[in-house]
Amino acid sequence: MSSTPDEEPQNAPQAASAGDDVLAGRRILIVEDDPFIAMALEDTLLDFGMSVAGIARNLREAERLARESVFDVALLDVNIGHDTIDPVAEAVAARGLPFVFTTGHGRAGLPEAYRDRAIVEKPFYVDEILRALREQLQGG
Numbered sequence: 608m609s610s611t612p613d614e615e616p617q618n619a620p621q622a623a624s625a626g627d628d629v630l631a632g633r634r635i636l637i638v639e640d641d642p643f644i645a646m647a648l649e650d651t652l653l654d655f656g657m658s659v660a661g662i663a664r665n666l667r668e669a670e671r672l673a674r675e676s677v678f679d680v681a682l683l684d685v686n687i688g689h690d691t692i693d694p695v696a697e698a699v700a701a702r703g704l705p706f707v708f709t710t711g712h713g714r715a716g717l718p719e720a721y722r723d724r725a726i727v728e729k730p731f732y733v734d735e736i737l738r739a740l741r742e743q744l745q746g747g
Contacts, residue, residue, distance in 0.1 A: 629744045630737065631656035636681040638662075638669040638695060639709070640688050648682065651733050666690040673698035680743055682736070685710035685717060693718040705743035707736070 635657050639645040645662050652659065660678035663669035666687050673681065673695045681699050683692045683706050692708070696718050699706045710716050711729040725743055727735045 628656060629741050632658070633679040633744060634658050634660040634677060635740070636660050636663070636672055636676060636678040636699075638672075638681065638687065638692065639684045640664050640686075641684075644684075648736070651736070655737060663687075663695075666692075666695070669695045670698060673702075678704065680704065680740055681706040682740070683708050685712065691718065693720075696721050696724075705746075707739045707743055709736075 630652070633656075635652055637645055637648055637652075637659060639648060639662070642664065645664065649659050649662060660676045661672040663672050664687070669683075669687060669692070672678075681695075681704065683695060683699070685692050685708050696706065696708075697720075700721070705725075707725040707727060708717055708721070709727050709729055709731065713728060714722055714726055717724065717726065725739045727739050
Protein backbone atom coordinates (compact mmCIF):
# COMPACT_ATOMS: atom_id res chain seq x y z
CA MET A 608 0.00 0.00 0.00
CA SER A 609 1.38 3.43 -0.84
CA SER A 610 1.84 6.18 1.70
CA THR A 611 -0.08 9.38 1.58
CA PRO A 612 1.71 12.48 0.32
CA ASP A 613 1.74 13.84 3.87
CA GLU A 614 3.69 10.86 5.21
CA GLU A 615 6.53 10.85 2.69
CA PRO A 616 7.95 14.31 3.40
CA GLN A 617 7.83 13.68 7.15
CA ASN A 618 9.58 10.32 7.01
CA ALA A 619 12.23 11.09 4.40
CA PRO A 620 13.97 13.95 6.23
CA GLN A 621 14.08 11.99 9.49
CA ALA A 622 15.83 9.07 7.85
CA ALA A 623 18.29 11.34 6.06
CA SER A 624 19.01 13.51 9.08
CA ALA A 625 19.67 10.55 11.41
CA GLY A 626 22.78 9.54 9.44
CA ASP A 627 23.95 13.13 9.07
CA ASP A 628 23.31 14.22 12.66
CA VAL A 629 26.29 16.12 14.06
CA LEU A 630 25.64 14.44 17.42
CA ALA A 631 26.28 10.93 16.10
CA GLY A 632 29.58 9.54 17.34
CA ARG A 633 30.39 12.60 19.46
CA ARG A 634 31.58 12.30 23.05
CA ILE A 635 29.95 14.39 25.75
CA LEU A 636 30.89 15.31 29.29
CA ILE A 637 27.83 15.75 31.51
CA VAL A 638 28.10 17.73 34.73
CA GLU A 639 24.83 17.44 36.65
CA ASP A 640 24.34 16.96 40.38
CA ASP A 641 20.80 15.59 40.14
CA PRO A 642 21.17 11.85 39.49
CA PHE A 643 17.77 11.54 37.80
CA ILE A 644 18.48 14.37 35.36
CA ALA A 645 21.95 12.95 34.68
CA MET A 646 20.54 9.49 33.92
CA ALA A 647 17.81 10.90 31.69
CA LEU A 648 20.35 13.00 29.79
CA GLU A 649 22.67 10.02 29.39
CA ASP A 650 19.88 7.80 28.04
CA THR A 651 18.63 10.47 25.67
CA LEU A 652 22.04 11.38 24.31
CA LEU A 653 22.93 7.71 23.80
CA ASP A 654 19.69 7.36 21.83
CA PHE A 655 20.92 10.14 19.53
CA GLY A 656 24.21 8.39 18.85
CA MET A 657 26.43 10.21 21.31
CA SER A 658 28.76 8.49 23.74
CA VAL A 659 29.17 9.69 27.29
CA ALA A 660 32.79 10.47 28.15
CA GLY A 661 31.89 10.99 31.78
CA ILE A 662 29.26 12.13 34.23
CA ALA A 663 30.26 14.28 37.19
CA ARG A 664 27.95 14.96 40.11
CA ASN A 665 30.35 17.10 42.15
CA LEU A 666 32.81 19.88 41.41
CA ARG A 667 35.98 17.90 42.13
CA GLU A 668 35.07 15.13 39.69
CA ALA A 669 33.86 17.68 37.12
CA GLU A 670 37.17 19.54 37.23
CA ARG A 671 39.14 16.31 36.84
CA LEU A 672 37.05 15.12 33.90
CA ALA A 673 37.15 18.56 32.25
CA ARG A 674 40.95 18.46 32.33
CA GLU A 675 41.64 14.77 31.66
CA SER A 676 38.84 13.11 29.70
CA VAL A 677 38.41 13.02 25.94
CA PHE A 678 35.18 14.69 24.83
CA ASP A 679 33.83 16.88 22.03
CA VAL A 680 31.29 18.97 23.94
CA ALA A 681 30.21 19.47 27.55
CA LEU A 682 26.86 20.01 29.20
CA LEU A 683 27.45 21.99 32.41
CA ASP A 684 24.94 22.51 35.20
CA VAL A 685 25.72 25.97 36.60
CA ASN A 686 25.17 25.01 40.24
CA ILE A 687 26.67 21.76 41.49
CA GLY A 688 25.42 21.41 45.04
CA HIS A 689 26.70 24.53 46.79
CA ASP A 690 29.45 25.08 44.21
CA THR A 691 29.37 26.98 40.94
CA ILE A 692 30.64 25.63 37.64
CA ASP A 693 33.19 28.43 37.03
CA PRO A 694 36.42 26.37 37.29
CA VAL A 695 34.98 23.63 35.09
CA ALA A 696 33.88 26.13 32.43
CA GLU A 697 37.38 27.62 32.56
CA ALA A 698 38.99 24.20 32.08
CA VAL A 699 36.75 23.32 29.12
CA ALA A 700 37.23 26.74 27.52
CA ALA A 701 41.02 26.49 27.99
CA ARG A 702 40.92 23.31 25.90
CA GLY A 703 39.00 25.14 23.17
CA LEU A 704 36.00 22.82 23.48
CA PRO A 705 32.37 23.90 23.18
CA PHE A 706 29.94 23.70 26.07
CA VAL A 707 26.33 24.43 26.97
CA PHE A 708 25.17 25.59 30.39
CA THR A 709 22.00 24.31 32.05
CA THR A 710 20.48 26.35 34.84
CA GLY A 711 17.28 27.25 36.58
CA HIS A 712 18.57 30.76 37.32
CA GLY A 713 18.74 32.36 33.88
CA ARG A 714 21.67 34.02 32.15
CA ALA A 715 22.41 36.21 35.19
CA GLY A 716 23.48 33.06 37.07
CA LEU A 717 26.21 32.18 34.57
CA PRO A 718 29.88 32.76 35.31
CA GLU A 719 30.53 36.37 34.29
CA ALA A 720 33.26 35.48 31.80
CA TYR A 721 30.88 33.12 29.97
CA ARG A 722 27.57 34.99 29.92
CA ASP A 723 27.60 34.94 26.12
CA ARG A 724 27.72 31.12 25.98
CA ALA A 725 24.86 28.82 25.09
CA ILE A 726 22.33 28.21 27.82
CA VAL A 727 19.31 25.97 28.28
CA GLU A 728 17.08 26.88 31.18
CA LYS A 729 15.62 24.28 33.50
CA PRO A 730 13.18 22.73 33.34
CA PHE A 731 14.17 21.95 29.79
CA TYR A 732 12.87 19.85 26.95
CA VAL A 733 15.09 17.30 25.23
CA ASP A 734 14.76 19.19 21.95
CA GLU A 735 16.27 22.29 23.56
CA ILE A 736 19.31 20.35 24.76
CA LEU A 737 19.77 18.65 21.38
CA ARG A 738 19.46 21.93 19.48
CA ALA A 739 21.98 23.69 21.73
CA LEU A 740 24.48 20.82 21.47
CA ARG A 741 24.12 20.69 17.69
CA GLU A 742 24.69 24.44 17.41
CA GLN A 743 27.83 24.25 19.52
CA LEU A 744 29.23 21.31 17.59
CA GLN A 745 28.59 23.14 14.32
CA GLY A 746 30.50 26.16 15.59
CA GLY A 747 27.39 28.15 16.38
